[in-house]
Amino acid sequence: MRKLSVFIATSLDGYIAKPNDDLGFLKLVEKEGEDYGYAEFKANIDTIIIGRKTYDWVQREIGTSHYDNGERNVYVITRTERQNVGKTTFYTGNITDLVQQLKSETGKNIYCDGGAEIVNELLKSDLIEEFIISIVPVLVGNGTRLFKDGRPEQLLELVNSKTFDTGLTQLHYKRKR
Amino acid sequence: MRKLSVFIATSLDGYIAKPNDDLGFLKLVEKEGEDYGYAEFKANIDTIIIGRKTYDWVQREIGTSHYDNGERNVYVITRTERQNVGKTTFYTGNITDLVQQLKSETGKNIYCDGGAEIVNELLKSDLIEEFIISIVPVLVGNGTRLFKDGRPEQLLELVNSKTFDTGLTQLHYKRKR
Numbered sequence: 125m126r127k128l129s130v131f132i133a134t135s136l137d138g139y140i141a142k143p144n145d146d147l148g149f150l151k152l153v154e155k156e157g158e159d160y161g162y163a164e165f166k167a168n169i170d171t172i173i174i175g176r177k178t179y180d181w182v183q184r185e186i187g188t189s190h191y192d193n194g195e196r197n198v199y200v201i202t203r204t205e206r207q208n209v210g211k212t213t214f215y216t217g218n219i220t221d222l223v224q225q226l227k228s229e230t231g232k233n234i235y236c237d238g239g240a241e242i243v244n245e246l247l248k249s250d251l252i253e254e255f256i257i258s259i260v261p262v263l264v265g266n267g268t269r270l271f272k273d274g275r276p277e278q279l280l281e282l283v284n285s286k287t288f289d290t291g292l293t294q295l296h297y298k299r300k301r
Numbered sequence: 302m303r304k305l306s307v308f309i310a311t312s313l314d315g316y317i318a319k320p321n322d323d324l325g326f327l328k329l330v331e332k333e334g335e336d337y338g339y340a341e342f343k344a345n346i347d348t349i350i351i352g353r354k355t356y357d358w359v360q361r362e363i364g365t366s367h368y369d370n371g372e373r374n375v376y377v378i379t380r381t382e383r384q385n386v387g388k389t390t391f392y393t394g395n396i397t398d399l400v401q402q403l404k405s406e407t408g409k410n411i412y413c414d415g416g417a418e419i420v421n422e423l424l425k426s427d428l429i430e431e432f433i434i435s436i437v438p439v440l441v442g443n444g445t446r447l448f449k450d451g452r453p454e455q456l457l458e459l460v461n462s463k464t465f466d467t468g469l470t471q472l473h474y475k476r477k478r
Contacts, residue, residue, distance in 0.1 A: 136434070136457060136474065137448035138315040152456070247440065257313070261459045261474060263424065265452035271314035275442035279329070280313060282438045282468035291459035293472055297313065297438060 126227050127253035128173075128234045130243055131165050132270060133292075135260050139267040140240060145181060149262050153290040160258055160294060161286075169196065170232035173223070173246075176202035176214075178239040199226075201242055220249045244272045253299050255280065261291035303404050304430035305350075305411045307420055308342050309447060310469075312437050316444040317417060322358060326439050330467040337435055337471060338463075346373065347409035350400070350423075353379035353391075355416040365389075376403075378419055397426045421449045430476050432457065438468035 133150060134140050141147055153160075172191060174182070179200045182190050191198050191212075198212040199222060206214035215222055223246065226234055236243060236252070246252050257270075280297040287293050310327060311317050318324055330337075349368060351359070356377045359367050368375050368389075375389040376399060383391035392399055400423065403411055413420060413429070423429050434447075457474040464470050 136432070136472070137452070138446075142454075149454075255313070259472065261457040261477075263448065263452065263455040263457065265454050266450050269315075271440065273443050275314070275440065277319075277326075277442050278440040280438040280440065280468070282464065282470060285462060285464045285470045287459065287462045291457070293459060293462045293470075295313070295436065295470055300438075 126171075126229070126231055126233050128223060128227070128236060128246065128251055129165070129169070129254035129256065130236050130252055131162065131256040132238060132243075133258040133260055134270045135262050135264040137263045137265065138269050138271060139264045140238065140270045142264050142267040146267070149260055149264050152262055153258075153260050153288070153292040155288075155290050158288065158290070160288065160292060161256070165256065166235070168233050169235040171197045171199070171226060171234045172237055173199045173201065173219075173234060173242065174237045175239040175242040176200055176204075178237065178242075182237075219245050220251065223249075223251045240268050240270055240272065243270065244275065247271075247275045247278070250276065250278060250299075255297045255299075256294065257297075258292050258294045303348075303406070303408055303410055305400060305404070305413060305423065305428055306342070306346070306431035306433065307413050307429055308339065308433040309415060309420075310435040310437055311447045312439050312441040314440045314442065315446050315448060316441045317415065317447045319441050319444040323444070326437055326441050329439055330435075330437050330465070330469040332465075332467050335465065335467070337465065337469060338433070342433065343412070345410050346412040348374045348376070348403060348411045349414055350376045350378065350396075350411060350419065351414045352416040352419040353377055353381075355414065355419075359414075396422050397428065400426075400428045417445050417447055417449065420447065421452065424448075424452045424455070427453065427455060427476075432474045432476075433471065434474075435469050435471045
């Protein structure tokens with residue numbers, strides 16, 4: 125079955141952004157020619173799930189090239205109806221239903237590109253099979269946490285751990301069932 | 302100068318205990334003969350700082366043998382005066398003053414054995430030089446977080462990362478100044 129993966133960077137203290145969506149701390153580990161396995165990861169993905177706020181941020185700061193110019197199906201989770209654009213669907217329904225539907229179809233894997241609200245919704249429904257978490261060597265002190273309180277306990281299995289000379293450590297887990 | 306170190310285990314989602322001080326998730330990585338470097342770490346420590354609640358918990362659940370029967374100086378941070386016992390001092394003063402005093406003296410390193418309140422007090426004053434954090438492969442979902450909101454940003458340097466066959470990953474950082 126297709127799996128749903130999270131591939132995300134956090135500070136050691138567990139934040140994916142500082143207040144006001146400030147991602148500046150990611151610059152600490154930017155290195156020419158080093159993508160921390162992102163291209164390889166995306167090669168196995170044909171569907172992306174993303175929260176509306178994160179989508180708008182990506183549109184504004186990076187552009188749709190982030191989704192490889194319409195090669196992948198993108199589902200933007202939103203409360204407000206919006207006209208679909210190419211392979212991008214604005215989805216106002218129940219996220220659990222969406223993921224169960226997608227998993228029942230054939231295809232490559234599904235990637236949740238955040239934000240934290242969507243990740244935590246998916247965790248509450250135990251829908252995430254794979255976690256690739258890159259830990260940036262900094263305590264940012266405040267901001268948006270990757271993991272919010274009030275989720276069920278979930279056992280994991282460590283697949284591997286990689287260390288990079290920038291000080292980034294990438295932890296790869298799969299859900300243990 | 303003597304350094305102040307934290308050596309602690311957390312779940313991947315950043316909790317050091319589940320609600321009601323439940324440390325049961327640590328059993329997931331218990332293994333005969335594997336101490337994850339704790340004995341080696343403690344060999345360079347002669348002073349321990351610990352919060353009162355954590356101290357009481359250790360007294361009740363493990364016993365004072367945890368502190369090697371009075372071989373080390375133990376400072377219990379508390380708001381309530383209590384009679385000192387052997388090398389154990391109940392300290393009601395300012396924790397920053399205590400740590401600065403200890404660091405100005407000669408001796409082996411200082412170990413903060415928790416809890417989260419004390420660790421975060423020390424982080425706010427930027428008094429921690431070394432972090433050895435063991436990540437247990439589980440999302441516990443709720444409980445006491447190691448890192449609380451509202452601290453200053455602090456850059457770290459990755460010293461190394463070790464993976465164990467139990468799935469525990471140990472990340473070792475030092476404060477980058």
